[in-house]
Amino acid sequence: MKTEQQRRILVVDDEAGIRESMAGILADEGFVALTAENGEQGLELLENEPVDLVLLDIWMPGVDGMEILGRLRDLYPHLPVIMISGHGTIETAVQATRMGAYDFIEKPLSYDKVILAINNALRLSRLEEENFIYRQQAKRHALTGESAPIRQLRQQIERVAPTEAWVLIRGEHGTGKELVAQTIHRLSPAANQPMVELNCAAIPEELIESELFGHEKGSFTGAATAKRGKFDQADGGLLFLDEIGDMSLATQAKILRILQEQKFERVGGAKTIKVNVRVLAATNKNLEEEIDKGNFRADLFYRLNVVPIFVPPLRRRREDIPLLVADFVAEFRNKSLGGKDFTPEAVAVMQEYDWPGNVRELRNFVERTLIMSPEERIEAAMVRQLLALPGAAAGAAVDPGSYLELSYKDAKRSFEREYLRMCLAANNGNISQTAEQIGLERSHLHKKLKTLELEPEGNAPQGQ
Missing domain, CATH: 3.40.50.300 (P-loop containing nucleotide triphosphate hydrolases)
Structure with a gap:
């Protein structure tokens, strides 16, 4: 972040005497002074030079300061602007403030007042910048x-x-x-x-x-x-x-x-x-x-x-799932979802699933389950049912919401993997028996299992 000595102040005024005197005073205060004799020149300078604050005269030939203020708010919404005028009225000051000016100072300028306004505006700008960064990092x-x-x-x-x-x-x-x-x-x-x-x-x-x-x-x-x-x-x-x-x-x-x-x-x-x-x-x-x-x-x-x-992908780091689930539960608890939690057995079931939507899918699943579960303690059986894993209650309906956040390709892959996992489990991991049962050539099933990164379960060797 810039120090005060590095702050760059742009003075936009059609009076050469004011530009020169303000440049000298700003330099004495440790600022870098830039000057422009009209609004268009000031905007052109801003396109190529970093500036921390603008001192802007209202009454100038051509485009006046109020119109330039409007452009500055569109182009540089966080750039502090102090308006100066020799013909100021309360109505003009109120309008400038409503348009986003930090302050309004009348001519002849009190240079002490100008420096005080500049320091206050820069201090507020720095606090706003720090707060923005803090909010961004807090997310x-x-x-x-x-x-x-x-x-x-x-x-x-x-x-x-x-x-x-x-x-x-x-x-x-x-x-x-x-x-x-x-x-x-x-x-x-x-x-x-x-x-x-x-x-x-x-x-x-x-x-x-x-x-x-x-x-x-x-x-x-x-x-x-x-x-x-x-x-x-x-x-x-x-x-x-x-x-x-x-x-x-x-x-x-x-x-x-x-x-x-x-x-x-x-x-x-x-x-x-x-x-x-x-x-x-x-x-x-x-x-x-x-x-x-x-x-x-x-x-x-x-x-x-x-x-x-x-x-x-999450399937390559399944041991992180308990930590992620704990983080998500704590996050949603802070969002008034109550004190619900998953049992260790339920979390272990989550580690069986491949999560084709990865951490985003896991987070969505945790949030949805915490919202929809009538129980304070979410058991393994509910997780198995919602994820359509082997061991879910017979005839239990699969929650279609489990696939809503997935693309068609990912949803198809997820279904294929869980279907073949269930068939392999029913045949004690025997690839030949599974292939015969589902009507596939053994070599084709073996290739499919390899593509889906699915290891046979049970007592039978993988090559049977």
Whole structure:
């Protein structure tokens, strides 16, 4: 975070004498002073220079200060602005305050009053920034688990976080890729700056350029005001591009140029904006396969894949499930879901399930079960029934909600795996008998079991 001596103050006033005198006073107080003789020049300067506070005159030739204040609130909503005027009225001061100005000071300026207002505004801005970062970090959970895969993941994060290296986070749906990105940010030198996030799969194709690069007023239908993009907002910090594999080829080409050059133009604009951004990207797709299919640019992949991090699926770290369940139960208990809990036997049953939706599916299951269970102690039988595991009561209905958060592919895989697990258990793990019972060739069943990573249970050897 910046110290007071590093704070940069922009003075926008058409009177050269005021600009010069304010610049000298600000320099004496340890600030860096920037000046502009009109609002348009001030906005242009803000596009290329970091500024911590603006002193803005109201009455200027051309575009007046009130209109510039409106633009500042749209473009830089957290930038404190102090209005100054030689023709101030109570109505003007009230209007400026309602529009978001921190203070209103009349000319002739009392420089002591100006410096006091600047210090107070910067102090409030710093508190708001710290509160925002605290709220952002408070939403995060530590990486829960003590399994070998999760310990290895922590070690990778601890090595890469303090550097400036770009990271490509890979893993299935629901494994916690965003949490990994947040942990890298928390341990990085930019931890005191917000991490700017963009879900590439959630933004319509026609709007993603505007989201990434920003746009100028009137650049397209509906662009009533200018807007800063994610790259602009992340200057000096981290930009997290989630689901990068869902970005179109056209946008990939544009983002590649920006990643390489660290400069861009807003949609509908001609001015080049330079930034210094560290990029974290995440995807659940096999990008090598997407490259072969022509859906993803190889040069963009190599640019992003400086340090690859793989987030293991939950089925590879089943020993972490009791810790995760305990965390989720505590979280939902704080949300007024009462004192319900799972028995150790119920948690052990959860460890039998593959969780194709990974940690996200487990969390949803815990929440749903805590809400719907009439009992304070949730037993293994209920968990088996809801997950359709072997040993559930005969004829018991399977809760369709168990599959609602899954894709068709994941739901099909989950059903196949549990169906074959039950058939194998009924045949004491004998593959030949199971194949005959369900009408499959033994070799085909053996291949299917291998694909589903399913080990036969019972006393019979796997090869029988």
